[in-house]
Amino acid sequence: MRRPLIRKLEKFTRLSHADKDMLLRIAAQRVRRFAAREDIIHEGEKPEFINLISEGWACRYKTLEDGRRQIIAFFLPGDLCDLNVFVLKEMDHSIGAITPVVVSEISRTAFDEMMIGHPRITQALWWESLVAAAIQREWTVNLGQRDALERMAHLLCELFIRLEAAGCTSNSSCEFPLTQTELGETLGMSTVHVNRTLQELRASNLIVLRDRTLTIPNLQALQDVALFNPNYLHLDREGRHLDANEE
Amino acid sequence: MRRPLIRKLEKFTRLSHADKDMLLRIAAQRVRRFAAREDIIHEGEKPEFINLISEGWACRYKTLEDGRRQIIAFFLPGDLCDLNVFVLKEMDHSIGAITPVVVSEISRTAFDEMMIGHPRITQALWWESLVAAAIQREWTVNLGQRDALERMAHLLCELFIRLEAAGCTSNSSCEFPLTQTELGETLGMSTVHVNRTLQELRASNLIVLRDRTLTIPNLQALQDVALFNPNYLHLDREGRHLDANEE
DNA sequence: AATGGACGTTAACATAGGTAAGGTCATTGC
DNA sequence: GCAATGACCTTACCTATGTTAACGTCCATT
Incomplete structure (x- = not known):
């Protein structure tokens, strides 16, 4: 098992064996x-429940009355849905599988238990949820300011x-199960233009995308096209906040 | 004093006198x-610190290397910045005043104290932060799927x-301090097109906007133009989650 | 009273991206 | 084997929105 959640949280903080056992x-x-x-x-x-995506890709999405659909976020292996979701009466959007998906449901009690006994995990989970919020903000920037090519390049950088x-x-490769329709619903553009844009990235040798596999031969080059600044992902381990709960 | 935060939180739950004193x-x-x-x-x-906007309007924004600016969120009186912000090493965006602004800074200790002694407030604050996240998601939909007229109408409905x-x-009126430039930076459109779009809304008698005052004579009509569904604001009091901490 | 800046408005023109239609290819089911 | 489906790709045409550049108004400053 790849344990993507643990792997990801360790980008932010060190977890003890007890912490990892708890998560598993x-x-x-x-x-x-x-x-x-x-x-x-x-x-x-x-x-x-809080949903944890253990395997596969999923997405948040919203559909307007007239059928237009917007994908709002992607859940990749190791991603969690909103930690505090219990507070709300009802979902204002849907969550759908993109590929076949394995989900762990975390009950409120299990979550509360973990919050009490494992401050390191708690903090790491807050970090993960702040990063999710930062990603959502960056998508706002992406849709508001970048043109189609930049937008596509930015999304590919982020996902990778x-x-x-x-x-x-x-x-420099990963599985990439999104169809061009889904890319369009994510980036607010027509499938025709998704196709044009992908062609353009291919022609510049910035990506290879074939048979659901994405290769990015030169990530820095793609980032340059996208005006991509990775700071919003807060992945640098120095970022962790060491406090009294340190073990 | 109008105490906008208390007023807003009471849309979600009832607060005791002790709760309100604490907040003040x-x-x-x-x-x-x-x-x-x-x-x-x-x-x-x-x-x-966690910043609480007591008076005035502020915004989150991000600037791309080449100068393009995107406003990511508005803070209105009673709005809080991210509760968990202490976890992160550094801000990935800026927060700026739009009007003259009065801000209350809440220290980590003050916040932790409140979390311990006032579960009702704690819950209400989580609610407020989930709503902020929901707004951010709706902005993604707005920028991705709606055209200029719908987008503008949607923003005006939400702010109102x-x-x-x-x-x-x-x-049916409120102060409305945003310039057309700021509206453009929010909605991802040029100021010229902001102007055209406002003219169109005026011509349809959907809004009156003059001297920094916005009037919406028929909110439902504006909502219809915007395909606006208020559910994402989670303002219906029934939504509150009554648990063991009930007083 | 003159100057300058911020903001709003309008017009003429340019273009990124949407729409409609249809084609290829692989996969699935009968 | 053939029809049906879904993903991908392409072309031709059209439109919503951007760009540039004027110009007007209102205030604050000098």
């Missing part, structure tokens, strides 16, 4: 599987770096 | 004033309803 135990408690394209939670439902943090890349 | 006391501890256009926090700084929750409206 919680992730094993209630496991559910979903087929590709299936909804994990529907808009309007009352959330009962996040996959790397979860241990889901090898060299 | 914390808000009075460290007060700072900023001039219009002044930065409250710069990208790159280490955040030391949020101001209402903070007690900053009278009838």
Whole structure:
């Protein structure tokens, strides 16, 4: 097992054996599987669990009355849905599987237990949720200011770096299950223009994308095209905040 | 004093006198004033406090290397910056005043104290931060899927309803200090097109905007143009989650 | 009263990106 | 084997929005 969550959290802080055991135990408690394209939670439902994506890709999305769909976020292996979601009465959006997905449901009690007994995990989870918020903000910038080519390049950089943090890349390649339609729904552009844009990135040798595999031969070059600044992912380990709970 | 934070939190839950006193006391501890256009926090700084906007409007924003600026969020009276911000090493964006602004700085200790002694407040603050996240998601939808007219209408609906929750409206009017440039930086469009779009909304009698005052004669009509669904603001009091901490 | 800046407005023109339509290729089911 | 489907790709055409450049108004400053 690749344990993407642990792998990712360790980008931020060191976890003890007890911490890691706890995380593994919680992730094993209630496991559910979903087929590709299936909804994990529907808009309007009352959330009962925090969902942890253990395997596969999922997304948040919202659909307007007239059918337009916007993908709001991607969940990659090791990603969690909102920690505090219990506070809300109902979901204002849906979460759907992109590939076949394995999800661990974390109950409120299990979560509270963990918060009390494992301050290191708690802090790491807050970090992870702040990073998720930072990503959402960066998407706002992406949609508001960047043109199609920059936007696409930016998304690819972000996904690649996040996959790397979860241990889901090898060299300069990763699995890339998104269809051009989904890319369009993410970046606010038509599939036709997604296609044009991908062609352009291919022609400049910035990406190789074939058979659901993405290769980025020169990440820095792609970042330059995208005006990509990775600071919002807060991945530098120095960022951790050492406090009295230090073991 | 209008106490916009208390007013807003009471949209979600009932607060005891002790709760309200606590909030007032914390808000009075460290007060700072900023001039219009002044930065409250710069990208790159280490955040030391949670900022509460007591009076005036502020915004989060990010600037790309080449100067393009995107406003990522607005802070209206009663709004808080990220609760958990202490966890991060440095700000990945800036916060700037739009109007002259009064800010209460909340220290980590004050915040922790409050979390321990006032579970009702704690819960209400988590609610407020989940709503902020929901707003950010809705902005993603706005920028990704809606055209200029819908986008503008949507923003105006959201701001008006949020101001209402903070007690900053009278009838169908509110102060509206944003310049057309700032609207453009928010909605990802040129100032010229902002102007065209506002003209169009005026011509349809959907808004009156003059002398920094916005009037929305028929909010429902504006919502219809915007495909605006207020559920993401989670303002219905029934939404509160009553748990063992009930007093 | 003159100057300058911030903001709003308008017009003429340019273009990024949308729409519609249709084609290829692989996969699946009958 | 053939129809149906879904992903991808392409072309031709069209439009929403950007760009540039004027110009007007209102204030604050001198």
